[in-house]
Amino acid sequence: MADASRNLYLRGIMLSAAGMALLSPDALMIRLVQDAGVWDVIFYRNLFMGVSLGVYVVARYRRKLVATMRQAGWWMVVSMVLLSASNIAFVGAITHTTVANTLVILATLPFISAVFGWLLIRERLAGRTWAAILVSMGGIVLIFADSLGNGGSLGNAYALGTAFAHGLNLVVLRKVAPLDMTPALALSGFGAALMALPFAAPATIGAHDLGILVILGFGIVPIALALYLSGTRYITAAEVGLFALVETVLGPIWVWIGIGEVPAPITFVGGAIVIVAIVVNAVLAMRQSSRASEASS
Numbered sequence: 001m002a003d004a005s006r007n008l009y010l011r012g013i014m015l016s017a018a019g020m021a022l023l024s025p026d027a028l029m030i031r032l033v034q035d036a037g038v039w040d041v042i043f044y045r046n047l048f049m050g051v052s053l054g055v056y057v058v059a060r061y062r063r064k065l066v067a068t069m070r071q072a073g074w075w076m077v078v079s080m081v082l083l084s085a086s087n088i089a090f091v092g093a094i095t096h097t098t099v100a101n102t103l104v105i106l107a108t109l110p111f112i113s114a115v116f117g118w119l120l121i122r123e124r125l126a127g128r129t130w131a132a133i134l135v136s137m138g139g140i141v142l143i144f145a146d147s148l149g150n151g152g153s154l155g156n157a158y159a160l161g162t163a164f165a166h167g168l169n170l171v172v173l174r175k176v177a178p179l180d181m182t183p184a185l186a187l188s189g190f191g192a193a194l195m196a197l198p199f200a201a202p203a204t205i206g207a208h209d210l211g212i213l214v215i216l217g218f219g220i221v222p223i224a225l226a227l228y229l230s231g232t233r234y235i236t237a238a239e240v241g242l243f244a245l246v247e248t249v250l251g252p253i254w255v256w257i258g259i260g261e262v263p264a265p266i267t268f269v270g271g272a273i274v275i276v277a278i279v280v281n282a283v284l285a286m287r288q289s290s291r292a293s294e295a296s297s
Contacts, residue, residue, distance in 0.1 A: 006286060012234025013282050016243040019228025022220060024250035028258040029216050036209040039200040042091050043193050044210070048217020050189025053226065057183050069183050075176045076184050079169055083188030086165035088195050089158045097155025100147035103248050105159035107140035110241035112167035117237040121175050125238055126288075132281035133238065136245050139273030142266055143249070170240050173232035182226055189222075242278050249274050 033041060061068050069076050093102040110133040117123035141148075173181055205213075231240045249271040252263040 008234045009285060012231040013239070013243070015227050016231030016235070016240050017246065019224045019226070019231070020243045020246035021250065022227065023224035024247045025254045025258075026216065026220065026224075026247065027251040028254040029212055029220070031255060031259060033209045033212055034206070036205045036213070037200070038091060038095060039196050040202060040205050040209075041213065042087065043196040043200040043202055044205070044213040045217045045221060046087060046189040046191075046196065047193035048189075048214060049222045049225075050186050050193060052218045052222040053182060053186035053189065056222075057186055065183070068180065072176045072179050072181060072184075075172055076181065076187075079172050079181055079184035080187040080191060082165045082169035082172065083185060084191035084195065086162045086169065087188070087192040089162040089165060091196075092158035093155050093162055095155070096152045096158060098147065098149045100144035101149065101156055102159040102162075104141055104144050104148065105156060106163050107137045107245060107248065108160075109163045109167050109244050110136065110238045112163050113170045113241035114236075114238035116168050116171040117174065120171055123171075123174065123236055123238075125236060126285070128281050128284045129236070129238060129242075132242060132277040135277040136242060136274045139270040139277065140245060140248060142270030142273065143252075144270075145266065146264060166244075167237070167241060170229075170232055170237035173229060174237045177233040181229065185222075185225060185229065239281070242281070245274050246278070 030041060036044075058065060072079075090102070093105075114125050114130070114133065117125075228240070228243065231243065252261075252267055253271075255261045256263055
């Protein structure tokens with residue numbers, strides 16, 4: 001890769017890393033919700049995200065918004081459906097199996113993205129990235145080893161469906177790169193809220209819980225996901241998927257800081273393994289690009 005390619009790669013990893021780092025307090029914020037049910041949280045979190053990003057894309061593109069969306073064609077709709085489906089499937093996972101089972105299954109996301117990327121758009125991965133994926137998955141298993149249980153087969157299937165939908169969406173975004181797919185993310189918020197509405201009781205939510213969801217839905221979630229998914233314009237779907245594990249690693253630390261729930265020591269070991277694997281993969285990629293640039297000059 002030349003200098004320009006190296007800079008684009010760096011931009012991709014910075015966008016995806018920043019997005020997941022910003023999203024990492026999400027679990028803590030949801031834990032601070034006192035009375036709202038799961039479906040109420042999903043409804044408001046997605047509705048507020050849809051409104052927030054909807055206002056952004058309308059203000060940015062104005063009369064060009066429809067034309068911008070048409071550039072992506074049906075892929076815009078496919079991305080919206082996959083994002084909405086992954087969100088709802090995640091709720092099904094955490095309500096039908098253990099959280100540990102859910103997060104360990106979701107750690108397969110980079111692997112799923114890599115397979116879909118190769119099958120659908122012939123996106124090949126370097127050996128270092130495959131190694132980073134496998135090592136990171138091992139780190140996630142370590143983090144939740146003590147909490148893993150039988151769970152429920154339905155919940156485990158929901159978790160796997162979440163990983164498949166999200167992984168496939170990353171490949172869709174790579175296929176249409178460098179188009180801006182933020183409108184699809186906005187529409188997915190409305191879609192997920194609509195699917196959650198029959199199971200929610202939004203009129204009963206209290207001011208405390210609503211305030212937390214406003215912060216999440218209008219601030220943290222839309223900005224974080226927009227940054228994270230923007231990384232697909234510059235790096236492979238599998239590498240973007242790797243950065244999704246950053247939230248899994250940092251989430252328990254935020255819970256520890258926020259409400260004093262001390263993680264098990266193995267959590268820090270597993271987290272360190274994941275972070276090191278991701279950083280080493282990025283550093284090796286940057287060095288490889290530097291050598292390629294020097295050889296071509």
